[in-house]
Amino acid sequence: MAKTKRARALPLPPDRQALLTALRNEKMAVSAHAFVRGNTMRFYEWLDGIEGHALPDGPPVWICGDCHTGNLGPVADAQGKVEIAIRDLDQTVIGNPAHDIIRLALSLATAARGSDLPGAITVRLMEAVADGYESSFDPAASEPDPKRNKPEMVRLVMKEATRRSWRHLAAERIEDLKPAIPLGKRFWPISSAEKEEIDALFGKHSVASLATSLRGGGDESAVTVLDAAYWVKGCSSLGRLRFAVLLDIDGGVIDGDDLCLIDVKEAVKAAAPRYSSESMPRDQAERVIEGARHLTPALGHRMRAARLNDRAVFIRELLPQDMKLTIDELSPRDATEVARFLARVVGKAHARQMNEANRRAWLGVLRGRSSKTLDAPSWLWKSVLPLISSHETAYLEHCRRFALS
Structure with missing residues (x-):
C-alpha cells in the first residue's frame, strides 16, 4: 500500500x-442542489406523502431510481465510443418510469433556483423535460443531429471526454502517473x-x-x-x-x-x-x-x-472517458436546452426496454394528462412543486443542525 x-x-x-458521516453532512450543506442529490430516500418518502396525488402507472422497466443530473454524463463502451448516458445505477429497480422523470425535473429545478433564475424558467424547465422525454417514444419525432443538437455545456464535456487518456485519468483520480x-x-x-x-x-x-x-x-x-x-x-x-x-x-x-x-x-x-x-x-x-x-x-x-x-x-x-456532468449553474437558455436533452437521454433508456405497443401506450398516458396551462403532464408539476418546498425546508434545517454541530 x-x-x-x-x-x-x-x-x-x-x-x-464517524468521519464519513460528518463529511456527508458537510457535502449536503454546500447547496440545495447537493442536498437533493444526497437525499434519495427522503425524496421517495416525500413523494409518497403528497396528499391527493397519484402518479400514472408506467410500463415496468428498469429505472435509474436516482435520476438526478449528477448521475448522467459521458460513458464509454469497450470500443471507446462515448455518449451521454445514465452513469450511476445504485438505486436501479424494475419500477415506474415516472419516478425517474420527477427526480430529474426536481434536480434541474433546484439547479435553476441555485442559479437565481426566475420562476418562469422553472415552468419552462418542466415543459422541456416533458418534451424531451416524450420525443423518445414518438416515432414521428425527428432524431436530433448528435453533432448539432447538444447544449453547449454538453458539447464541451463530450469534447473533453473524447480527448482524455490514461494520463488524464491518473492525474484526476490518483494525482500521479506512478x-x-x-x-x-x-x-x-x-x-x-x-x-x-x-x-x-x-x-x-x-x-x-x-x-x-x-x-x-x-x-x-x-x-x-x-x-x-x-x-x-x-x-x-x-x-x-x-x-x-x-x-x-x-x-x-x-x-x-x-x-x-x-x-x-x-x-x-x-x-x-x-x-x-x-x-x-x-x-x-x-x-x-x-x-x-x-x-x-x-x-x-x-x-x-x-x-x-x-x-x-x-x-x-x-475509463478516461467516464465523466460526471456537473450542473451547478445554469443560464436561462442552458436550462431548457439541458433539460430537454437529458430528459431525452432518460427517455431513450426507458424506451429501448419497451415494445412498440407499450411505447405508444405510455406516450398516450404522458400526453393525455397535460395541464391546460402547462405544456407538460399535470402530475409532473404537482409532484415537483411540493418536493421543491420539502427539500428547501429540510435543507435549511440540515444547515442549521450542521452549523450548530
Whole structure:
C-alpha cells in the first residue's frame, strides 16, 4: 500500500464511519442542489406523502431510481465510443418510469433556483423535460443531429471526454502517473485484512477478466494488485464500502496501457420503489448490473458482481472517458436546452426496454394528462412543486443542525 508523509494523520479503518458521516453532512450543506442529490430516500418518502396525488402507472422497466443530473454524463463502451448516458445505477429497480422523470425535473429545478433564475424558467424547465422525454417514444419525432443538437455545456464535456487518456485519468483520480495510489483527502488507508481480501478477489478469473476484456483479452493470471485504498467518493453512498484498486494487467508496469483503475463499490438495498410483481436478482450487486445492462449497456457490460468482506459489491474499470456532468449553474437558455436533452437521454433508456405497443401506450398516458396551462403532464408539476418546498425546508434545517454541530 502506498505510503505518504500524511499517512499517519489519515483515518484508520475503525474511525472511518464517524468521519464519513460528518463529511456527508458537510457535502449536503454546500447547496440545495447537493442536498437533493444526497437525499434519495427522503425524496421517495416525500413523494409518497403528497396528499391527493397519484402518479400514472408506467410500463415496468428498469429505472435509474436516482435520476438526478449528477448521475448522467459521458460513458464509454469497450470500443471507446462515448455518449451521454445514465452513469450511476445504485438505486436501479424494475419500477415506474415516472419516478425517474420527477427526480430529474426536481434536480434541474433546484439547479435553476441555485442559479437565481426566475420562476418562469422553472415552468419552462418542466415543459422541456416533458418534451424531451416524450420525443423518445414518438416515432414521428425527428432524431436530433448528435453533432448539432447538444447544449453547449454538453458539447464541451463530450469534447473533453473524447480527448482524455490514461494520463488524464491518473492525474484526476490518483494525482500521479506512478503505479501507486497516494493517500490523502480522497484515499484513506485500508487494513491488512481488507488488502488480503482485495488480492483474493482479483485472483479470481471472473473478476480479473474484467480488466483484460477491455483490452481484447489476455492472461488473467498475470493481473496483479499494485495498490488499493478506501475511496472517499460520492455523497449519498458515503459510509458504504468503496475501494480504488490499481491493477497491473501484464506484469510489466510500463505505462497507462498496462494499468487500470478499478472502482469497487458496495451494493445495498435500493430506496427506489419497485414493482412487486416483477422479478429482480436477489443479490444487490447483480441487481445493479442487470439494471445497468438495460439502461446503459455500454456500462453494464463493463461490470462484475462479487462478494467482499461478506458484502455484495459491484466492480467496474474506470475509463478516461467516464465523466460526471456537473450542473451547478445554469443560464436561462442552458436550462431548457439541458433539460430537454437529458430528459431525452432518460427517455431513450426507458424506451429501448419497451415494445412498440407499450411505447405508444405510455406516450398516450404522458400526453393525455397535460395541464391546460402547462405544456407538460399535470402530475409532473404537482409532484415537483411540493418536493421543491420539502427539500428547501429540510435543507435549511440540515444547515442549521450542521452549523450548530
